[in-house]
Amino acid sequence: MMAEGSGLIEVEELSKAFGVVQAVDGLSFEVAPGRVLGLLGPNGAGKSTTVRVLSTLEQPDSGSARIAGFDVVANPDDARASIGLAGQSTTLDLKLTGRENLKLFGWLYHLPRRVSAQRSGELIERFDMAEFIDRPVETFSGGERRRLDLAVSIVAQPPVVFLDEPTAGLDPASRLTIWREIESLFELGTAVLLTTQNMDEADYLADEILVIDTGIEVGRGSPTELKNALKRDTLVVTFTSAAEREAASGVLTGEDLSAAGDESLHIRTDTRMDGFAALAALADAGIGVVDFEVHRPTLDDAYLALTGQAVERREESA
Numbered sequence: 001m002m003a004e005g006s007g008l009i010e011v012e013e014l015s016k017a018f019g020v021v022q023a024v025d026g027l028s029f030e031v032a033p034g035r036v037l038g039l040l041g042p043n044g045a046g047k048s049t050t051v052r053v054l055s056t057l058e059q060p061d062s063g064s065a066r067i068a069g070f071d072v073v074a075n076p077d078d079a080r081a082s083i084g085l086a087g088q089s090t091t092l093d094l095k096l097t098g099r100e101n102l103k104l105f106g107w108l109y110h111l112p113r114r115v116s117a118q119r120s121g122e123l124i125e126r127f128d129m130a131e132f133i134d135r136p137v138e139t140f141s142g143g144e145r146r147r148l149d150l151a152v153s154i155v156a157q158p159p160v161v162f163l164d165e166p167t168a169g170l171d172p173a174s175r176l177t178i179w180r181e182i183e184s185l186f187e188l189g190t191a192v193l194l195t196t197q198n199m200d201e202a203d204y205l206a207d208e209i210l211v212i213d214t215g216i217e218v219g220r221g222s223p224t225e226l227k228n229a230l231k232r233d234t235l236v237v238t239f240t241s242a243a244e245r246e247a248a249s250g251v252l253t254g255e256d257l258s259a260a261g262d263e264s265l266h267i268r269t270d271t272r273m274d275g276f277a278a279l280a281a282l283a284d285a286g287i288g289v290v291d292f293e294v295h296r297p298t299l300d301d302a303y304l305a306l307t308g309q310a311v312e313r314r315e316e317s318a
């Protein structure tokens with residue numbers, strides 16, 4: 001039933017504007033079975049709009065998107081039947097119990113009643129929801145709601161799942177519970193599009209990360225590739241005295257240096273080996289080094305660098 005491409009989610013040059021706001025601006029990506037694409041970007045970057053267009057809740061202005069081979073514009077009903085949606089935008093019925101919500105969604109996805117009851121039972125057990133599942137959802141904690149939300153989105157085992165900021169506003173323990181549950185989706189061969197503003201979340205869950213800002217792609221790669229793209233280790237060296245630090249500055253004339261405190265230097269290097277070379281040069285010159293540390297760039301650094309560039313580009317074009 002799947003069309004040509006290899007992806008369960010295939011997006012080409014997708015754009016969507018609201019009036020003068022270009023929410024999504026020419027995005028292209030694919031997600032293969034069993035893979036998680038992290039769509040990372042700050043507030044207002046266009047993440048939810050992308051998800052809404054792919055979920056057939058909004059029409060794109062241009063470009064195309066296929067879900068399990070079904071075009072979201074030409075074939076919205078089939079596309080939608082292939083999708084589970086969880087996160088910010090999903091609506092659980094708050095007056096119903098958790099179990100009744102699961103039943104309702106099984107019915108919406110045309111699951112036979114017996115299959116629906118069986119899957120619900122499995123999910124209640126797997127997500128550890130037995131204690132609260134028979135209470136009305138309005139009495140659930142934030143973490144309990146997100147767990148149910150996620151369960152509801154996969155009760156029909158759709159091939160494609162969209163998670164729109166699934167852990168926004170949760171405490172770290174609840175967040176970890178949700179992450180573990182999302183991880184268990186991979187075994188089923190589900191293609192997951194995960195939107196998040198949380199670098200740790202993308203680092204933990206995503207195989208590939210697409211960083212967007214103002215609807216535009218500003219970076220793409222595996223978490224490691226994004227970190228390496230920065231090529232910026234910072235070597236923090238502490239000297240025996242301010243005078244030794246001065247002497248070190250004289251030795252490391254070709255390096256990108258900045259002073260820190262009275263007796264330390266920050267040396268920005270492209271690779272860790274360059275950092276070692278700098279230390280060796282200091283040793284050769286007999287400079288008194290007390291201590292050193294290497295700061296590796298984090299995904300946070302990469303993200304800030306990428307979205308910072310987007311801000312600069314915007315200012316240039318303005």
Ligand SMILES: Nc1ncnc2c1ncn2[C@@H]1O[C@H](COP(=O)(O)OP(=O)(O)O)[C@@H](O)[C@H]1O
Nearest residue numbers: 018021023041042043044045046047048049050
């Ligand atoms: N229905 C809408 N009407 C007008 N503007 C919208 C609408 N939905 C989103 N936007 C605008 O589109 C941009 C992207 O929003 P959104 O996709 O929700 O971003 P994100 O999910 O990354 O925070 C924002 O500037 C937002 O204000």
Ligand SMILES: [Mg+2]
Nearest residue numbers: 047048049088
């Ligand atoms: Mg959003």
